[in-house]
Amino acid sequence: MINRRKFISASAVSSLAALIGKKAWASEAPAIVKGKPVVISTWDAGLAANKGAWEILGKSGRALDAVEAGVRVTEDSLNCCVGLGANPDRDGFVTLDACIMDENFNCGSVAFLERIKHPISVARRVMEKTPHVMLVGSGAQQFAVAEGFPLEEQKLSLDAQRSYEEWLKKSEYKPVINIENKGNASTSFAPAKLANGEWNHDTIGMVAMDANGNLSGSCTTSGMGFKMRGRLGDSPIIGAGLYVDNEVGACTATGQGEDVIRVSGSHTVVELMRQGLSPEAACKKAIERIVRIKKDKIKDIQVAFLALNKKGQVGAFAIHKGFSYAIKSNDVEKLVNAKSWTS
């Protein structure tokens, strides 16, 4: 069956206007959030995730605990674009990737993990309980079970099942940029508004600074819907989907993981901030690097970076319009439309 499936690239730029039109409640970013703590996360689902993180940050808790709790909210939503309710790979299995990093360069990651509801928490256990950074596949699952994580039933959610059946009719890769935002703030978990036989990225990345000024980050994903079995994107890769340097700042990525990996995206953004660039300028420079590499293929690719520096400045930049991120601090709680390379 795999042989007759084709990689097809297709632009969906025309759908952007409709997507953006729904987001009248989004606004441009504040450059600096006053005071600590602060949490930012990718896409509309970040609003709910930030609330989860705030349960900890708002009580002077540690950023690491907050970024784990925050994205667990998204993983918990079985109808969401992240976690076990998400679209499967080409062979009909949901496989999950996640990573986490704290203020001391401790990091943990799991990839190609099946039947475990909270990959982010398994990633944290890898970080805290093993001498390793990354566990994958059946080994990651074995570790998770040994750590007491329940092995969930291998069953697609109803909506993922519908999407998969639809996708099987053509079995094409059909990138639809910004598909993460087909819902809105209140219905972004509504699966009917997510992929129906479409290819998507399904990621939440979060970075936070706690009341002590310490940074941490998390990233969790089901990866591209209907991906090749075994495919990993950037999200479980420290330096690509996420990077934290407590002296400088933190960054997370979303979008087409292959192109984030190509430029070690999140690490690149942090290094650019180290050189003095603001978070937005650093994200923009990293995006420009991808644009230079991909040339005319760029019209089919969405990548966005979201960063926070040690001063509490927040910034993001995307290839295409339509990327939003959620921000929460003591005085701000909102969704922001990021600037982009294409207008």
Ligand code: GLY
């Ligand atoms: N950015 C998520 C992925 O490409 O899998």
